Structures are given as structure tokens and as C-alpha cells.
Amino acid sequence: MNLQFSQLPLRQELQASLSKAGFSKMTPIQAQALPELLNGKDVVAQAKTGSGKTLAFSLAVLQALDSSTQQIQGLILAPTRELASQVADEVRKLAKSLANIKVLTICGGEPIGPQISSLEHGAHIVVGTPGRIEEHLFKGTLDLTGVSHFVLDEADQMLEMGFIDAIENIAVYLSPTRQTMMFSATYPKDIEKLATQFMHSPEVVKGETEA
Numbered sequence: 440m441n442l443q444f445s446q447l448p449l450r451q452e453l454q455a456s457l458s459k460a461g462f463s464k465m466t467p468i469q470a471q472a473l474p475e476l477l478n479g480k481d482v483v484a485q486a487k488t489g490s491g492k493t494l495a496f497s498l499a500v501l502q503a504l505d506s507s508t509q510q511i512q513g514l515i516l517a518p519t520r521e522l523a524s525q526v527a528d529e530v531r532k533l534a535k536s537l538a539n540i541k542v543l544t545i546c547g548g549e550p551i552g553p554q555i556s557s558l559e560h561g562a563h564i565v566v567g568t569p570g571r572i573e574e575h576l577f578k579g580t581l582d583l584t585g586v587s588h589f590v591l592d593e594a595d596q597m598l599e600m601g602f603i604d605a606i607e608n609i610a611v612y613l614s615p616t617r618q619t620m621m622f623s624a625t626y627p628k629d630i631e632k633l634a635t636q637f638m639h640s641p642e643v644v645k646g647e648t649e650a
């Protein structure tokens with residue numbers, strides 16, 4: 440199996456970020472998901488907490504990004520503000536080698552006004568919680584028409600928290616030709632249902648699962 444990041448067809452800048460961070464060997468879920476993701480496939484990836492799922496989708500989103508246009512191209516949904524900011528930190532770290540990539544965190548529990556001004560200034564990637572993203576869409580303060588990469592992170596947790604309606608409403612605003620990827624620590628029946636609802640013949644890959 441393809442186990443080293445250096446064997447992946449990743450852009451040079453991302454290879455540089457990976458070396459700088461000291462990542463050389465892929466975790467099992469990365470080794471299974473990344474070749475499919477870089478081929479543009481929809482992917483459902485299940486692996487236990489701590490298995491490196493964030494890096495897998497972050498690389499897939501950044502690989503495809505065009506920083507010359509000021510359009511949101513990647514949308515990453517996470518269940519909580521804390522998880523969203525952790526993801527945003529990791530994406531920003533990887534994006535440092537690419538010129539001028541703007542990553543915004545848009546979460547609930549924070550005043551909406553400053554978020555609206557940040558969005559007006561433009562961003563390439565938005566990481567947020569479903570409720571607040573939905574709110575911006577309803578207000579017309581978030582344009583997702585250019586999103587080519589849609590990530591549902593910690594999907595099982597988002598379902599448990601009752602975000603299904605918000606996720607459904609958000610998906611309506613996205614292009615049907617986008618790539619969708621779903622990451623989850625567990626793979627209950629409702630995740631399978633979510634996958635058939637939002638994805639085009641997804642590849643299902645599993646790393647190490649919860650004991």
C-alpha cells in the first residue's frame with residue numbers, strides 16, 4: 440500500500456508543509472482515503488479518534504484550491520466551535536506554503552456582525568458549525584456557489600447533536616458537481632443514510648475502528 444505522503448500526487452507546496460510538520464508516513468485512514476480523494480471521488484471515511492482524519496481532508500481541500508479567485512471553494516462543517524477552530528488551525532498551518540489562502544471560522548455562540556464583515560472581505564475556505572452556516576445562508580451573507588469541496592467532519596457527532604436539518608438546508612446551496620467527503624469515528628446506520636443522501640457513489644474506507 441501507498442504509505443508515504445511523498446508518493447502522493449500532491450502539489451509541491453503541500454509536500455513542503457508536510458515535511459516541515461514532520462509528517463512522512465500516512466496513517467492507515469490517510470493511506471486509504473487520500474488516493475481516492477485526490478482522484479476527485481466522494482469518500483466516507485471511518486476511523487477512531489486520533490487517526491489523522493483532519494489531515495486527510497485538509498490536504499484534499501488545499502490541493503484543489505485556486506488562490507487567484509476570491510471565492511469560497513472549501514466548506515468544512517464540524518459539530519462544535521472548539522472542533523471547528525482546531526480544524527481551521529490545522530488547515531492554516533498546511534496552507535502557509537501556499538500564497539494568500541484565507542481560512543475563516545464561522546461558528547455559533549459568537550456575534551454574527553463581525554462574521555458578516557469577514558465574509559465580505561472574502562475567504563477561500565470556511566470552517567463552521569452547521570447552525571451558524573445555515574443562518575448566514577438564510578440571511579444572504581454567505582455565498583457558497585463556488586464550493587467545490589464539501590467536508591462533513593465528525594459526522595456521527597453532528598447527527599447526534601441534531602444538525603441533520605441544518606446540513607440538509609446547507610446542501611441545497613451547494614453545486615451538485617462538488618466533491619463531498621464525510622469523516623466519522625463510527626459508522627451507524629444514519630451515517631450510511633446521510634452518505635446516500637449527499638454523495639455520489641461514495642467510496643467507503645475504514646481505518647482503525649473504535650475498540
Ligand code: ADP
Pocket residue numbers: 462463464465466469486487488489490491492493494
Ligand atoms: P481524528 O480527527 O481522526 O480524531 P486528528 O486529525 O485530530 O484525528 O489527528 C490526531 C493527531 O495525529 C494530530 O495531532 C495530528 O497532527 C496527528 N497526525 C495526523 N496525521 C499524522 C501522520 N501522518 N503522522 C503523524 N502524526 C499525524
Ligand code: MG
Pocket residue numbers: 492493592593
Ligand atoms: Mg477529527
